[in-house]
Structures are given as structure tokens and as C-alpha cells.
Amino acid sequence: MTAEGAITADLGTLALAAVGHAGSGPLAVSGWSADMLQPCIAALRAAPGERDRRLVALAAALDLSDAEIAAAALCLAVERDSRTARALAEVQHPLGSSRPLLGLVATALEPVGGEVLALASGAAVASGLIEIGSEAAALPERSLSIPLPLLGALTGHADAWANVRPVTPPRVPLPDAMRAAATARAGLLAHRPRGGMVIRSASASEALAAAILAASVLGLQLARIDGDPPPGLAAWLLASGHAPLFAPRPGPGERWPLPPLGHYAGPWFVLPGLDGVIEAEEPPVEWLLAMPDEEARAGLWRDAGAAQVDAATAAASFRQGAGRIAEAARRAHDHARIEGRGALEWQDIIAGVAAGAASLDMLARRSDAQVPDGSLVLPPELDDALARLVTRAQLRSTLSRGLGTAVSARYRPGVRALFTGESGTGKTLAAHWLAGKLGLPLYRVDMSALTSKWIGETEKNLSAILGAAEHADVLLFFDEADSLFGARTDVSDAHDRYANAQTNFLLQRIEEFDGIALLASNSRDRFDPAFARRLDVILEFPMPEAPARRDLWRAHLGDAHQLDDAALDRIAIAVDLAGGHIRNIVLAAAARARAAGTAIGWEAVAAATCEEYGKLGRPPPHLSR
Structure with a gap:
């Protein structure tokens, strides 16, 4: 401090001067007296320079004493300047190194309340600003230092720790x-x-x-x-x-x-x-975080580079959150660049959405199967029901508008459908067809990975999948869903009580689901009775009759066969299997025909049919010419 009262030092210099006054050697300052320390520290707290600005703000937040802020400034000074560190080492020789010892600091700062135990138990040490060394020595002979990340923060070089x-x-x-x-x-x-x-x-x-x-x-x-x-x-x-x-x-x-x-x-x-x-x-x-409304979604798509019409169409077609739109837009731009386009087009947006969601890739398996209309052979009434399901899913965001408060007050935009029927009747094929109609990626939930023997893990896994699916707007397909949403049982022990509690949670969570979920099972009777109320649609996939089986054979065989209409009629009447088994027979017959270098003929189909019936443990039909 000059005669006029102006401050010419920073806190580190003041602390070094106090050390020099308490001892001797290179840090001694002429004209310095102990009674100058407190007013200088007060002045620098009130108007800190650039070097002290962060330390003074931190001291105010931690409510540090004058002795603590001076001790921290001294620790900071020796880390900043090698000459200062060497001078302090000389002062402390032979007891200490270049980092100040607690006893020396307490002695030097005694005019502002410096005391060994007070410093060791104060807020500077308790908050981790100052660390006391681990030397095998008495407390006064242990060193003080500032952790490296804090050194960076106090000098404007932010550093991070391991965690x-x-x-x-x-x-x-x-x-x-x-x-x-x-x-x-x-x-x-x-x-x-x-x-x-x-x-x-x-x-x-x-x-x-x-x-x-x-x-x-x-x-x-x-x-x-x-x-x-x-x-x-x-x-x-x-x-x-x-x-x-x-x-x-x-x-x-x-x-x-x-x-x-x-x-x-x-x-x-x-x-x-x-x-x-x-x-x-x-x-x-x-x-x-709420799902953005349609207008907000359109704005996000426009900001991502979509044309105004495409942005409006995407907002109406896909019920996605901001994070999912950003991800889909990046993938859409990637698709446009691969196709050599400089601007986004609708087909790029479709490709970006269909590429899936990273948040779901670790929870379920994405299926890219494309099922055209001609591949789905179903009874007319089931075709109509699936078409109505598509409409319901497309209108889910706005369906409650104009309806009474009894509906709108509790309306949730989720769509939940159950497909039931024997294996091979087209449930999975219909799920892929529905995903294609809606332009959404289909994620198939692996039930074995979802369920866990550990209490609470199944619920946690399901909640994570449903939450991610809601945000990403994908079609979730639960095959063999009865293993997860099965009927509750009478309580006879703690295991039954927990199983019922788990079922209660799953039923409630699927009811609150705001996305599109398709569940498939071989039998509707396996589900808890309360589950039906929580579903929007239940569709029964029957075993195909002979005319439908003929259409299935045609859809699977294509043109690579030698069978006439009469032969197809005979096969459709005799082979009373569902579409999934017909697919297996056609693939096995194709392998036989390719090996023989011919098109698929009667013999190949007959042999493959016998194999398929053998897999089912049933006697094959008579298919001799």
C-alpha cells in the first residue's frame, strides 16, 4: 500500500510479504509491517484485480476468513510462478519444500487470525479448496496445496476431473x-x-x-x-x-x-x-418435457432444413419430440447427401425417420422388412379392421378434438392393439405392413431380454422401452406378449403377491403409453381380463380357409414354379397350414429345385410339405400325383 492508500499488490504478493516478515531470506520485504495485512486484504476483497477476481468471488461464496483467503492466495502463487516456489522452498529449508507448510502460514497470518487448527478445520479445507498434505509429520509441518482442477478454475483454465x-x-x-x-x-x-x-x-x-x-x-x-x-x-x-x-x-x-x-x-x-x-x-x-404440438414440430422440421410443405406433413405424420426430430433430420440429411441432393426432400425425411432411433437400438430390435399389400392375405373383414387401425393411428394426435369432456379430459394419443391367432397366421406380417403404412420403423421387443428374475428390473426395462418409443414415435411389437401381460393369480405366497404387483404396474404403464404398441399372442384367453379394457383394438387372425391358402401359395411361389391352377387348388385343399408354414415349405421346395436345376414342381413341394408336417408332429396329407 502506497502513502496515498492505493493498492499496488495482489493477494498472493501480500501473503508472500507476510511470510517474509515472519521469517527471513528472499521473501523479506523492507518497509512491511504486520498491521498492514488486514487493511490490504480488505481493500483487495472490495476491489480485486484480475488475478484475484475468481479467488475473491469464491472466498465470498465460501465465507472464508482473511487468513484462509491469504493462505489460498499463497498456495496459488507458488503454483503459478516457479521463482516464487523456489524462494519459499529456501525459506522453509530444511523442513519443507516449495509448497507452504501449515505452521509457517499460520505464523505469517497471525495478524489476521491465522492459527494452525483454525486453518485446518476451516471452510477452505472443508470445501476442498485447500488440501493438507499426507506427510508423516505433525500438523504444522504438513504442506498446503490447491487441487489441480481448482488451480485451473481459479486461473481461467477450466480443468475436469475423472468423474x-x-x-x-x-x-x-x-x-x-x-x-x-x-x-x-x-x-x-x-x-x-x-x-x-x-x-x-x-x-x-x-x-x-x-x-x-x-x-x-x-x-x-x-x-x-x-x-x-x-x-x-x-x-x-x-x-x-x-x-x-x-x-x-x-x-x-x-x-x-x-x-x-x-x-x-x-x-x-x-x-x-x-x-x-x-x-x-x-x-x-x-x-x-411435453411433446411439442403439431405447429411446433413443423417449426423444428423447417429449422432442420425441410421445405414448408414437407415440414407440415412430417409434423402431422410423426408424433416426435425435439430430440427425435433432430436425430431424424440428421439422418435425412445423410440420406440426401448419399443420393447427391443438396436439399432435403420428402423421401429423405421418410428415410431419416425409418432409420430408427438410437435410444431404442439397445432396448429392442429394429426390423426393416417391407410388406406390400399383395403379400398380406387375410379375410376381407380382417383387411377392413386393419385399415381402420391405420386410420386410428394416423389420427391419434387430433382424435379427441371436438369430442365431449368425458373423452378429452382423459384422452391419451396412444394406440394399443392385440393380434391373436395361431402361429403362422400373419400377425407378424401384419405388424410390418402396418409399420409400412404409417411410415414408422418397427421395433420388435425381445421378451427374454425384457423380463428379469430380479425384483423391479422387468418394470424398469419395460418403462425404458415405452418411454423411448413414445419420444421416437416408432411401432413397438411385443411378440408372445402373454408372457408379460398374463393373468393375475390367487395370492398364496410372497412370489404371487409380487407377480400380481408387477402385472398391475405393466397394465397401468401400457394404458398410459402414448405411442403405438402391437401385441401378439396365440390366445386371447391367456391375458388378464383387465387387459382388454386397456386395448383399443383386438384382432383375431384365423387359420386360412382353402381359397385363402391358394392365395398364400401364389403370393409365396411367385413365378418360379411349374404348378398349374389345378395343382395349386389340390395343394391348398390338402395342406391345411397357415401362411408361416407355407413360407417354410416354399423355401424348402425352392432349395430342392435349385439343387436339381429346375423350377419348383410337384415333387419338391410334396417332399417339403412332409418335412414341415414332421416338424409339427403331424401326419402329412396325401400329395401323390
Whole structure:
């Protein structure tokens, strides 16, 4: 401090001067007195220079004493400048190295309350800003240092730890309504010390984009915490201007406690998916990201490069969230580039949507089978019912408009259909045909991978699949669904009680599903009676009669055969099997014919038919010429 009272030093220089005054050697400063320390620190707290700005702000947030802020400045100074480190090492020789010893610091800062135990138990050490060395020595002879990530944060070179990393913004534009909602909810956090926000969505990228937007309203960036928060996290968050982000995946009914954040009293964010209960000292702000309406979806498609007409058609055809639209648009652009087009066309959008959703690829298997109209041979009444199902699915977003409040108040846009019938009657083929008509990718749920012997895992798996499917707008196909949605049983022990509770959850979740779900089973009787009420459509796929079987033979054989109409009639009458078995027979007959170098003939069909009946354990029909 000059005679006029102006500050000519920073906090690190003041701390070094105090050390020099307490000892001797290269750090000694002429004209320095101990009573100058406190007013200098106060002046620099009030008007910090650029070198001290972050440390002073952190000290205010942690409520550090003058001795603690000076000790932190000293630790920072020796890490910043090698000459300072060597000078301090000389002062501390032979006991210490280039990092200050706690005893020396306490002695030097005694005029501002420096004391060994006070420093060792104060907020600077408790928050992780200062670390006490692990030397096998008494407390005064142990070193003080600042962790490397905090050094970076305090010097403007943000560094990440092994399980703490700054978040990279996803390429997910958000609709205006969601941006307004983020601003409003961020405003709530601004008035809640230690308050947090729980953002729920089936799309991790969409939830992350919403969290980043809400944090930016508060002037903060996000840092994702994986695992237990490391010591010093609170100080690092405050110094670097980050808010902590957690992304657990609790299952339905599971509780996830917020990890302790120590001295950090700012906002926090949790992205748990759709399920689970987040436990925190202060009740968090809950935000369930809503599905954008048709107008908002059209705007997102336009922003992604689609023409106005195509954007409107895509918004009306596909009920997708912002994250899914961004993903589908990127794949559409890839398709356009492969086809040599500079701008998106409708066929590119169709290809981008049909390419599937990354959020589902780990949960179910995508099927690319294309089933034209001629391949689906069904009774006329079943054809009509499937056509009505297509219409119902296409109108699902707007179906409740103009209807009474008894419908509109509880309406959900999901469509749930059950296909029943014996194996091979066309249930799976009809599911693929329906997906083609709607322009949606079909995901087949692997029931063996979905169900688990561990309590709660089946529910967790199903909830994850349904949530991802809702957001991505795909067609979910549950084959052998009765194994999952079977009838409840009388309770005789704890296992029955849990099984019934699981069935109750599954029935409730499928009723709340906002996407399109097709379930297939060999028998309707295997389902819980309460399940029928939760379905929009139940279609029975009968065993085909002889005329339908003839059409199935024609559809499967194509032109690569030598059978006349009379032979096809005889086969259709004699072979009383469903379409799936006819397909097997045709493939086996084709293999025989190719091996013989001929077209498919009577003998090849007869032999393949005997094999198929043998697989079923049934005697074959008489097919001699």
C-alpha cells in the first residue's frame, strides 16, 4: 500500500510479504509491517484485480476468513510462478519444500487470525479448496496445496476431473414453448438456495438441451458428475461457474438420493429419464418435457432444413419430440447427401425417420422388412379392421378434438392393439405392413431380454422401452406378449403377491403409453381380463380357409414354379397350414429345385410339405400325383 492508500499488490504478493516478515531470506520485504495485512486484504476483497477476481468471488461464496483467503492466495502463487516456489522452498529449508507448510502460514497470518487448527478445520479445507498434505509429520509441518482442477478454475483454465466433466451441448433445437418454460423454471431456482431441477424426458439429448438452457438463464454452465462427488467439488463448481448435473436411471418406484454437495449452495440438475423419485433436502422443481404440438414440430422440421410443405406433413405424420426430430433430420440429411441432393426432400425425411432411433437400438430390435399389400392375405373383414387401425393411428394426435369432456379430459394419443391367432397366421406380417403404412420403423421387443428374475428390473426395462418409443414415435411389437401381460393369480405366497404387483404396474404403464404398441399372442384367453379394457383394438387372425391358402401359395411361389391352377387348388385343399408354414415349405421346395436345376414342381413341394408336417408332429396329407 502506497502513502496515498492505493493498492499496488495482489493477494498472493501480500501473503508472500507476510511470510517474509515472519521469517527471513528472499521473501523479506523492507518497509512491511504486520498491521498492514488486514487493511490490504480488505481493500483487495472490495476491489480485486484480475488475478484475484475468481479467488475473491469464491472466498465470498465460501465465507472464508482473511487468513484462509491469504493462505489460498499463497498456495496459488507458488503454483503459478516457479521463482516464487523456489524462494519459499529456501525459506522453509530444511523442513519443507516449495509448497507452504501449515505452521509457517499460520505464523505469517497471525495478524489476521491465522492459527494452525483454525486453518485446518476451516471452510477452505472443508470445501476442498485447500488440501493438507499426507506427510508423516505433525500438523504444522504438513504442506498446503490447491487441487489441480481448482488451480485451473481459479486461473481461467477450466480443468475436469475423472468423474467430473463439462457438458457438451447436444445438437437439439428446442421449440419456443420449451424455451419459455426453461426460462420460467430457472427463475424459480434463482430464489431457492440449494434448489434443484429434475427434468424428465425419454430423450437424454432433449433433457440435456433443456438443462443447458435453464442453466444459461442463471449464468451457469453444467458439469456432469458420474459417481460420487470428489473432494473439492463444491469449490470447483463455485470457482468455475458450473452447476452440477446428474443423470441417474432409477426404475419405477426407486428412490435416488442427491449426493451431498457440501459447501455448494447453488442450483443443481438431475436428468433421471421418466421414472424414479429424486430425494433432496429441498423439494426440486419438477419439469416433464411435453411433446411439442403439431405447429411446433413443423417449426423444428423447417429449422432442420425441410421445405414448408414437407415440414407440415412430417409434423402431422410423426408424433416426435425435439430430440427425435433432430436425430431424424440428421439422418435425412445423410440420406440426401448419399443420393447427391443438396436439399432435403420428402423421401429423405421418410428415410431419416425409418432409420430408427438410437435410444431404442439397445432396448429392442429394429426390423426393416417391407410388406406390400399383395403379400398380406387375410379375410376381407380382417383387411377392413386393419385399415381402420391405420386410420386410428394416423389420427391419434387430433382424435379427441371436438369430442365431449368425458373423452378429452382423459384422452391419451396412444394406440394399443392385440393380434391373436395361431402361429403362422400373419400377425407378424401384419405388424410390418402396418409399420409400412404409417411410415414408422418397427421395433420388435425381445421378451427374454425384457423380463428379469430380479425384483423391479422387468418394470424398469419395460418403462425404458415405452418411454423411448413414445419420444421416437416408432411401432413397438411385443411378440408372445402373454408372457408379460398374463393373468393375475390367487395370492398364496410372497412370489404371487409380487407377480400380481408387477402385472398391475405393466397394465397401468401400457394404458398410459402414448405411442403405438402391437401385441401378439396365440390366445386371447391367456391375458388378464383387465387387459382388454386397456386395448383399443383386438384382432383375431384365423387359420386360412382353402381359397385363402391358394392365395398364400401364389403370393409365396411367385413365378418360379411349374404348378398349374389345378395343382395349386389340390395343394391348398390338402395342406391345411397357415401362411408361416407355407413360407417354410416354399423355401424348402425352392432349395430342392435349385439343387436339381429346375423350377419348383410337384415333387419338391410334396417332399417339403412332409418335412414341415414332421416338424409339427403331424401326419402329412396325401400329395401323390
